[in-house]
Amino acid sequence: MADSNLEHFRFEPTVFGAVRRHSAMVVAVVLATVAVAVGLTLAQPEAFRAQATVTVPQPLSAADQASDQYLDSQVLLLQSPDVAERAADIANRSLGRQVLTKGDFKGEGASLEIIPPAATIAGAYGANIVTVAFIWPDAEVAQEGANAVLRAFDEARADSIMTQGEATVAGIEKAIKDARTRGQLTDLLDQRTEALVTQQMDLARHPVVAWAAEPQVPVNGNVKKSGVTGLLIGTVLGAGLAFARASRRRCFDDELQPAALYDAPLLGGVPASSRSSASPGLAGVPGRLAMTDAPRSADAEAFRFTAGSVQRIRAEHGKRLSLAFVSTVADPARSAVVANLALAVAESGARVLAVDADASRGELTDLLLPDRASTDGFEQVLAGTRSLTECIEHSPLHPKVAVLPSGAPTAQTVTGAAYLSAVRQVLGKGKAGYEVVLVDSPALLEVAVATELVDACEAVVVVMGPHEPLREHLDLLGRLDLIEASPVGYIYRREPARSGLGRLQDLVSRSTGRFDRPRDWLVRAKGWLGRPSPAPEVRR
Template sequence: MKATGIEQARFEPTVLSAVRRYWVMVTVIAVLTAVAAVGYSMTQAEIYRAYATVTVPQSTLAEGEARTQYFDSQVLLLQSQEVADRAVRFANAELNENLLTRRDFTGENSSLEITPPEQATPGGFGSSIVALTFTWPSSKVAQAGVNAVLRAFDDARSAAIAAQGAADVAAVQRAIDDARTRGQRNDLQNQRTQTLVDLQLALATHPTVTWAAEPQLPINGNAKRSGAIGLIAGLALGAVLAYLRAGRRRCLDDRLDPVAIYDAPLLGDIPPTARTRIRSTLSATAHPLPMAADPQSAAAEAFRFTAGSVERLRSAQDHRMAVVFVSAESGSERSTVVANVALAVAESGTPVLAVDADAGASALTGLLLPGSPQSDGFEQVVAGCCPVSDCIEPSPLNADVTVLRAGPARVRRTSGTAYAEAVGKLIAEAKESFELVLIDSPAVLTAANAVELVQDSDATVVVLGPGEPVRDHVTVVERLEHVEPSVAGYIYRRTGPGPKFVRRLRERIGPEPLQPVELLAFRPARGPRQPQD
């Protein structure tokens, strides 16, 4: 398949998949944000907010005025300089100190906030209730401030009503003095009397006030609320960062995603193996060889299914076959897959040669030849230092599995045409004695010789897992697209539990050495097997 034909849109991430992939990052960001919010709330000075309400009745002197217009005039009175000046005097007198000024009651940076019921239906319940709040570092000052505004408003309102009433009475009195008939004078006198009555009623009617109580809790000192807000903000921020990261680093999230890259079928889906020890986080790893340690497990059955797929590839060609297992990068558990597939194929009595061509890791050698001393192997055969027959040895885990160990890494490496010719000769010689040759190749993106192994083999199988970057496998396709044969299929190895960095650290530490008790559970070796013609 050409790399240019890969559908990039298939790998576009979603927010949910990004959060699931980078859940550790999202969790850390959320926790750090919550801790920062709690710490910030604890370092800030406590701020208290006192709350009060006032309901303004319409004055009898303003019955001819529209209700909404009158209410607006009362709100403007609340916000006036006159009320602010009166409130300063009342509050400082109650506190017995000159603490508050006009700027605390009026202006853009004032501590007083007046909220009229803008959304209320005119004439309905709550349509004339005005909310007032006063914010201050002291709860007592906050209470005194908002209550002083209520007292100042009542006084200013009464003063305004008295002034309006006096003006109305004076106007009527002037009309009485200018009256020409007794009837006009009598009517105007009645009107003056009614005006005086209305004035007294208006002065006797005060606004309905809900006085502010002293606040007990600061508005910024609630650690639980700050932590909850910080946690929610951190989760949102973490989700956004995870999505951006996933967009830049598109990964394989589904076991069928590689089909769009390699245009090859799924040969095996290997589940995570169960843990066989309960120790620390780093040492409680799954056994790398379920085919030997736990033959009845689900992972062992998955490897048997995968081995059957490899066997069908060999049956389709009707001759002995060399299959190379490749991966994009190291750490994909490729060697573990090769070792288990070799043991699964050998269960039917098929002679298998497992070739460890990755001298840098030698993981396959450690799995199939546990505890054996280091000796010559693949590196020395490729260099022409010794023949294949002198370097192979049977695995103690199964007599039908023969291993060509990696051998000590050589300072002067064989590469290029010489490497390709040596590998071709090695594979041809191995196929004369073994029906199936399984080759553990170095990572394609870290070793150029991996392409030569693909060129000289009969089939190529890619080993990969979730979370691997799509661009890495696109690069693998670009490197293999001019090499024959093409990729025959891929094996999807599911990762075990735990964060990715813990799994990578386990891989760097390597598998734990097999104990003698564990070796007793393996199938005993039956001695060296004579090569077959």
């Protein structure tokens, strides 16, 4: 059945669900990213960025050349070693000290940035505007560096026009010496005159420059901007890591998701901590009874609703019912759920026997028999050293609730078929005197005899909480398949809405697992490290 359910159950985590499940990790990643971004900003020296623009007019001598091609040639001129060397000399003279070198304007690690226009279509706005930026730790040097580049460019451009014009005139004068007719001579003289005029006109047309102003704010010293950038990057990174982790370790994020896996209905959603909402100081304590601490609270009503589902199951199976409550791993909250259900079912008038079959913990016994002094119980009844009637005690919390305590461990070991037969006898005698028998079973994945215990009951209910791994529930379903037991439903412990310190406690609890014994911490730690869990205990 587990494989069949898995085939029809396609659980794909969502980003929102993954962030909610691993919120502690996401918060840690975001805070770390913001801290790194702010730290790098504070650690780096301030850098000022001075920016200027230049509009390059196309000379008359290059009228036959395409405008975009001419602009490309001027950008190359701006990036040339000649302009870099001129700019360093101009800037140092203006500053009155040797600060900049040719390498600051050209080469690897240069502080100069030249940005050609994005639009190169003739006639388009900004098609011939080139942006020049210079970055330096000193604002004055940054300003002089940007302006020196434009002055050097103007000088280099003028020299280029002069050189080109002189070459044109020299060629014409050479042709004049070889002229054979007066007509040829006249034409060549006119061409030389035109070339000289064009040269002077081109030299007179300087580029239109918007000079750089001295920057007032560093480009890398904005802590707020770095923090916001780190926040955005951290959020994306944290959400991505959470989604990757959720995809690798799939869990339940919603109380309706387990219904598709177990092919069973949700019997009820109960508070995660099984505590009284009227006792805020006890938040997070799994051993509080909502039915007695605050009988008119929303938590108590949730258990009454779940008790109604149990009564309907009882009506389907007969007047008397033995019901086992199981979970994947040891969890005291399961015992609190059984204790609250026992009180809620008793309110309807049914006689209830609550059996604490988890001798390693005795959580159910402590909840329903707070002042109990005897050490005999379920273990002694199975071993045959005490009778059922001798060990059953009535709970002071409700007159119709009786409890079979867990009892102290005994020297004799009962397992296998003998254990199954003994449990069936105990449950049979229990149903003879009580209408509903609720069995708090040990963790099905950790205690071997829990399988026989469940097999002896007429029905089984799975108790689970938020963010429990899907793999563990598949294993639980596989063990139920071995005894051909199908859950009649499941109870989901809802995650309470918390704020402030309580929310932080929930995040820590979610990350570490809600276990309170050294052995439980060892089991969970080995699960995190990917090592196999300890061998299941064998109990009577």
